[in-house]
Every structure is written in C-alpha cells, then in structure tokens.
Amino acid sequence: MAKTVLEFEKPIIELEKKIAEMKKYSESLDLGEEITTLEEKVNQLRKSVYEGLTRWQKVQLARHPDRPYTLDYINMMTTDFIELHGDRSFRDDKAVVGGLAFLDSEPVMIIGQQKGRDTKSNVYRNFGMMNPEGYRKALRLMKLAAKFKRPVITLIDTPGAFPGLEAEERGQAEAIARNLFEMSHLPTPIVIVIIGEGASGGALGLGVGDRVLMMENTWYSVISPESCSSILWRSWSFKEQAAEALKLTAPDLLAQGIIDRIIPEPLGGAHRNPPQAAEILKGILLEEISKLKKLKTEKLIEKRIDKFSKMGEYEE
Amino acid sequence: MAWFRRSKASISTDAQRKDIPDGMWTKCDGCGEIIHKKQLEQQFYTCIKCNYHFRIGSKEYLQFLLDEGSFKEMDRKMKSKDPLNFKDSKSYKERIKDSIRKTELFDAVRTGSGKINGQDVVVGVMDFSFIGGSMGAVVGEKVARAIDKARKDKSPIIIVSSSGGARMMEAAYSLMQLAKTSSKLAQLSDEGVPFISILTDPTTGGVTASFAMLGDLNIAEPGALIGFAGPRVIRQTIGKDLPPGFQRSEFQLDHGFVDVVVHRKEMKETVSKILKLIWKS
Ligand SMILES: [Zn+2]
Numbered sequence: 147m148a149k150t151v152l153e154f155e156k157p158i159i160e161l162e163k164k165i166a167e168m169k170k171y172s173e174s175l176d177l178g179e180e181i182t183t184l185e186e187k188v189n190q191l192r193k194s195v196y197e198g199l200t201r202w203q204k205v206q207l208a209r210h211p212d213r214p215y216t217l218d219y220i221n222m223m224t225t226d227f228i229e230l231h232g233d234r235s236f237r238d239d240k241a242v243v244g245g246l247a248f249l250d251s252e253p254v255m256i257i258g259q260q261k262g263r264d265t266k267s268n269v270y271r272n273f274g275m276m277n278p279e280g281y282r283k284a285l286r287l288m289k290l291a292a293k294f295k296r297p298v299i300t301l302i303d304t305p306g307a308f309p310g311l312e313a314e315e316r317g318q319a320e321a322i323a324r325n326l327f328e329m330s331h332l333p334t335p336i337v338i339v340i341i342g343e344g345a346s347g348g349a350l351g352l353g354v355g356d357r358v359l360m361m362e363n364t365w366y367s368v369i370s371p372e373s374c375s376s377i378l379w380r381s382w383s384f385k386e387q388a389a390e391a392l393k394l395t396a397p398d399l400l401a402q403g404i405i406d407r408i409i410p411e412p413l414g415g416a417h418r419n420p421p422q423a424a425e426i427l428k429g430i431l432l433e434e435i436s437k438l439k440k441l442k443t444e445k446l447i448e449k450r451i452d453k454f455s456k457m458g459e460y461e462e
Numbered sequence: 463m464a465w466f467r468r469s470k471a472s473i474s475t476d477a478q479r480k481d482i483p484d485g486m487w488t489k490c491d492g493c494g495e496i497i498h499k500k501q502l503e504q505q506f507y508t509c510i511k512c513n514y515h516f517r518i519g520s521k522e523y524l525q526f527l528l529d530e531g532s533f534k535e536m537d538r539k540m541k542s543k544d545p546l547n548f549k550d551s552k553s554y555k556e557r558i559k560d561s562i563r564k565t566e567l568f569d570a571v572r573t574g575s576g577k578i579n580g581q582d583v584v585v586g587v588m589d590f591s592f593i594g595g596s597m598g599a600v601v602g603e604k605v606a607r608a609i610d611k612a613r614k615d616k617s618p619i620i621i622v623s624s625s626g627g628a629r630m631m632e633a634a635y636s637l638m639q640l641a642k643t644s645s646k647l648a649q650l651s652d653e654g655v656p657f658i659s660i661l662t663d664p665t666t667g668g669v670t671a672s673f674a675m676l677g678d679l680n681i682a683e684p685g686a687l688i689g690f691a692g693p694r695v696i697r698q699t700i701g702k703d704l705p706p707g708f709q710r711s712e713f714q715l716d717h718g719f720v721d722v723v724v725h726r727k728e729m730k731e732t733v734s735k736i737l738k739l740i741w742k743s
Contacts, residue, residue, distance in 0.1 A: 309691030309699050314709055317719045319670035319690035323644060327676055330645030331652065346628075347640060347671040347690070354641050368628045368637040368668070378550035378630060392633040393546050402545070404634050451645045455606060457638040458599025459545040462537070 150211045154195055154203055158414065161188040192413050201389040201398075205371060207363040208342050212417035214424065215274075216243055216258030216301045219341065222424035223431075224249050224256065230287055232279075236316065239280030241272040241308070242352075244287045246296070250432060255291035257284050257352065258301030258341070274343075275308035278321035281351045285325050292334040297435050300352040302340045305370065307348030322351040329354035330454070331447050335438035337431060339409070340364045340396075341416075356450050357434050358404070360396040361427070362411040366404075367394035404457055407434075490514050492685075506726040515683050515726055517663060519565075520572035520587035523622055527730050528576035528585065535574040536611070537604050542569060545599070546633055554631040557593060565591050569600040570625065573608040575617065579734040581741075584612040586621040590664070595625035597669055598632035602639025605673060609646040612655055618741055619650070620733060622660040623674040626692075627667015640672035647676050656740055658733060661688050661711070661720065675719065679736060681729070682711035682720040 151159050165184050168177050199207070207213075220227050224247035231238040244257035259276060262268035284300070291298045307318055329336060336355030344353070344366030360366060369377075374392060375384035399405045409430055416423035438446065486499050492514025497505075506526055507516040524533050541558070548554040562568060570592040575584050586608045588595045597605075605621065612619035628636040647657060659677030661670075663686035671690055674680075682688060689709040697704060707713050714720045724732045 307690065309695045311696055311700050311704065311708070314689050314691065314696065315717050317675075317717065319688075320675040320719050322671040322690070323640075323673070323675040326641050326644035326672060327648045327651075330641065331648040346637060347668055350637055350640055351671075354645065366637075367633050369630055369633075374630055380551075384550075388550075391546070391548050391550060392630075394633065399634055402634060404638055451649060454638060454641045454645050457642060458602055458632075458635045459543045460599045460603055461541045461543050462539065 152203075152206055152210065154199070155414070158188060158191055158195060161191065196414060200386065201365075201393070201395055202371065202386040204363055204395050205343075205365050205389055207415045208365050210415060210417045211263060213342055214416055214420040215263075215303060216260045216341070218420060219258075219301060219424055219427065220245075220247060220256055222421055223428040224254075227256075230290075231283070233282035233286055235282060236279040239272075239277050239283055240270055241274050241276045241304075242280040242284055244284060249299075249428060249435075252297070252432060252435060254297050254299055254435070255287055256299045256301070257287055259304040259349075259352070261303060261342070272308060274304045275306055276304065276348060276351070277308050277310070277313050278316040278318050281307075281321035281325050284352055285328055288329065288332055288334075288336075292332050295334060297335040297337065297438065298332070298355070299337050299339065299431060299435075300355065302338065302344050302349045302352055302366075303342030304345055304348050305343055306345040307351065322347050325351045326354055330451055333443045333447065335435060335441075335446060336450075337434050337438070339427065339431070340366050340405075341427075343370075345370050354450070354454065356438050356446060356453075357406050359407045359409050359430065359434070360399060360405045361409045361416060361423075362396055363415045364396060365389075365394040366396075366399055367392045491516075508726050513684055513725065515663060515685060517590055517624065519589045519591055520567070520622075523587045524572070524576070524585070526726075527587075527620070527622070527733070528578060528583075529580065532577040533574055533585070534576065535572060537573060537607060539568055540600050540604060542598055542600050542632070544631070545635060546631070548631040548633070550631075557631070561592050565589065567592050569604070570595045570597070571601045571604050573604045575611065575615075578620075578730060578737065581734065581737050582615065582617045583737075584608050584615065584617050584619040586619070588622060588624045588669070590624040590626075593629060594627075595623075595669070596627060596629035596636070597625060597639050597672075598629035598636045599639060601629075602636075602642050605639075605643045606646045609643070609650050609657075612657070613646075613650045613653055616653075616655055618656040618658065618737055620658045620660065621673060621677075622662060623665045623669050624662045625665055625667065625669035625674075627669060636668070640668050643673040644676060647673060651678075656737070658736065660729065660733075661714075662686050664688070666690065666692055677721075678740070679722070680720040681732065682714060682723050683726055683729075684711055684723050686711045688714050688720070 227247035229245040259274040261274035262271040338355040340360040371385040371389040374388040412419035490509040493512035573586040
C-alpha cells in the first residue's frame, strides 16, 4: 500500500481501505454484496481518475516517492546483477548505477539514475542528479558492453544534470555531449526507458538508443515545468500551464515521434504494484532486444542515427 | 561584401540588430571606453583598450572568417513551424514573427559553404539576437544538414556558437536536436573529416552539451561565457557567489575543455593554420 498519497489518489485509497476492513469482518458478517458494490465503485473511480489526469498530475505520478527506482527494477527484473563502479578517472558517481546482469537468459548491461527515498539516501544519491563523472562512468560501461557484444539498457529517472560549481569545473556539458556522440554510434543494441522523470540534457545524456520507451506515467522534456514557469512566466506558480504547454507526457511524445512505445503500468501507476510493473517492463525489454539483435551492427547504427535525424518539424 | 549584396532583399547592410551598437558611438561593456563605429568594425568588434569582444551576428562573423564573396548560404528560409502551438505570456508564433522582423533572419543559425584562404569549408554561425541563439528544430536541422554536406564534400566544417541553449518553446523537439547534431558529428568523425568548434559569448546549455563541445578542436574567443548551467542557476544551487572568471574561456582552457583561446582578429588565420596542419590541401 502506498505510503505517500497524492491529492487525486485520496478517494481511491480511502475506498480501498474500507473494502479491506469489510473483508476482515466478512467471515462473521455477511458483507459479500456490499463488498462487490464497493469494488465496482472503486474500479469506476480508478478509471475516471486515471483517464482524466492532467499533465501536471502525471508529472506528480512520475515523481511519486513510492515509485520503483532503477535499483528496484534491477532487483525485480534481473538475476546475478553485479554493480560496476567508477569512471576510472575521478570517482564513482552515486547518482547513477550500472552493471551486468541477466534478464532471463539474456546477459545485459543495465544503467540508470538512482534517486533516494529519504533525506539521507537522497543526499547520497544527489537526488538522481548526475555529475560529469557519472556520464563518464555510464559511457565506460556502455563501451564495455559493446566490447563484449552485450545489449545496453538505460533507465532514466532524473530531475536534471547537477548544476553545481564542481560539475562545471569537470565539464558537465562536455560529458553529456560526449555521451550523445558515442551512444549514437555504439556498436551494440541500446534500449532506453524513461521510468520516472526525464529532465533535459541530464536525461538525454543516457538517452540515445535504438528504441526509446516511456512508461505510462512519466515525463520527458527539455525543462521541468517549474523551471519553465520561472523562466517564461517569471514566476514559479505557472507549473500547471507550463506542463500543458510543454506536452511532456508519454502519449504526447509518442505523437511527436520522439519515443517509440509506451509501456503500460498497473492501474494507478507503477507504485501501486511494483512487481507487476517490473514484469511488464521485463517482457517488453526482452522482446525489443531480441528484435534488435537480428540487425547487423552497421544497419543498427545507421537506423539509430536516422531515427534522431528525423526528429523536429520546420518549414522550408 | 559581395555575398550579402547578392541577397540584399532580405539582408541589408545597414540593418541594425540589438547586439550591434546603435548610432556612431558606443560604450565598451568591458572598460567603458567610447568607441567609434568605424573603429569598432575595423577592430572586429573588439575593444582596443581592454580586448572586450562584443556580441556580433552571423553576418559580421562571416565577413571576416571567410574569403570575400565566397559564402553560399544553405537553407536560408527554413522557419519554425511551432509544432506544439506553444504559448506562455506570449505565443511562440508571435515571438518568431517579431524576431524575424527585428533581426531579418529566419532563425538562430546561418549555414553554408565558403573558403578560408582558398580552402573549401562548410560553415555555421549562430545568431544570439534570434531568441537568445536558442536551438529548436530549425537550428538542429540546419546544423545537421551542414554536417552532412561536410561529410559528402569531404570539407572541414567550422561552427561558431553563441546560444542560451535549447529552445523551450519546442520542448522535447528541441532536446532531441542535441542528439541529432551530435549523432551527425559522430558520422562525420567516423569518416575522418575535421570539425572545428568556435565558442563565443555566451555558449551555454544544450548547445554546449552537444555540438559546441564536440570539436576536434575547440577554440574560444577571450572572455566568453561557456558552460552547461547558467551562472544564476549555479548560484542558487550552491547559495554563494561564483568566483571571478568562472565559466569564462580562460577557465575552460585551464580545466581542459577548450584547446586554445584566440582573439577574434586572429581567428581566420588560426583556423586556416590548423586546417593546413590537420587537413590535406
Ligand atoms: Zn573596453
């Protein structure tokens, strides 16, 4: 059961609690009929709430603190995961984790930003905001994967690259640019999944691949709605409007031709049933990887570059 | 100069842009010196006293980077479509219209081919005066096509950047231009054709985090602000003032992200020399 409850989740969670309570007493009292009625009611409520979510509400779902994070998916989807650390140059960035693992019988390199769940772990993980050495660690692991012909999976969940003084000293821009450059011609299949927040260059720095997938309740854009509001509206209070204007949800990005596929989540979001969310994701990843493995490397890279080359609309 | 006289209908020699000082006299932002327009032009829009490099547009830059009359522009009229129908306090369509009227440009980069001391090159020069030099689909596509041309013609490509980053009003489309331009550069690199990146004031955000940092050589003009996050955002993050010279060209050189800092008046000869050193002729 969810520990954090968003405003629009409240009526659903309350009804669910009531049903659970009634079930406890249903052995001594005959409440079968009432329970059925309530269950129908909660189902209808779920449908109407989740189908009518605004873009801003979806942003909130994407940031839900009970949502599975990268390591949760790795633990639920893979076996024999061995985490690999460091960029071999400066240090190990804890905002990003990566390593080798089996996805069923498929050996893969899996990399993703990692958020924390409380103050202490968030400080340790820097809220999932990577420093340059994080991008360089990720690139090192991707090259390792390519060397041994293992597919790469990246899981994206970040409020952005870290905008700190030392990050600039160590070349945040160069680190991200280098990843875009190298990922675009990395000689192995790459599948990208937005599992939470995909904010700007900090997300894209792990985001160039053959297939780009978005989980149903996630967002991906050039800027967060809050920062967009502060810059374009000169106030922090237009985040709802900014979210609408940015058209940043999974269906939006599918329509824009920027992502290839939406991964369905359990009703109410991945946090309502993490094992089920992981099971769905795993199935789709295996399917995508097996298709990509059939392509010759040259063709794979050519198609990858073509795919990104086509993005964007203009008039001539 | 011949190359813009030919297309006088859209670019007139006396068009005044916001970043070009108005009137005959102008005050240097670096030292306060009052400089005459003619003298400023002669000095490549830099201050004779303190070396301050004024922000200039593609028209001015191309005049002294390329051999006279050699520039042939590509995709000049490519324009934004406003695919998201974006509106904040003002509609994006209005912003585009106003910028086109004010700058007499269609977007924030001008691309084409030309010669540097007789050497064929492909070139792109950004215009900060057009919505802060921001990169949306038009800038991304024009840069990508210029890189394609360099690859097909086996001509070195030189891109002069000045940009506030990705254009918010095209949202995810803008973000994807980082991937588009970088992947085109990877293709170019795989074929051994050189790319020289020239970073001018300011080059930040998504442009720095894509093509501007990916030069085989990165050259910066003196004193240019170059970085990923803007100084205001960093100040907010760390909660204190930034050290003097932070994110300037000389800082980037010291930290290993630009190869060389070159005064604007020596830019053409430096590029020419580099091309002779690394490229057959
Ligand atoms: Zn001066």
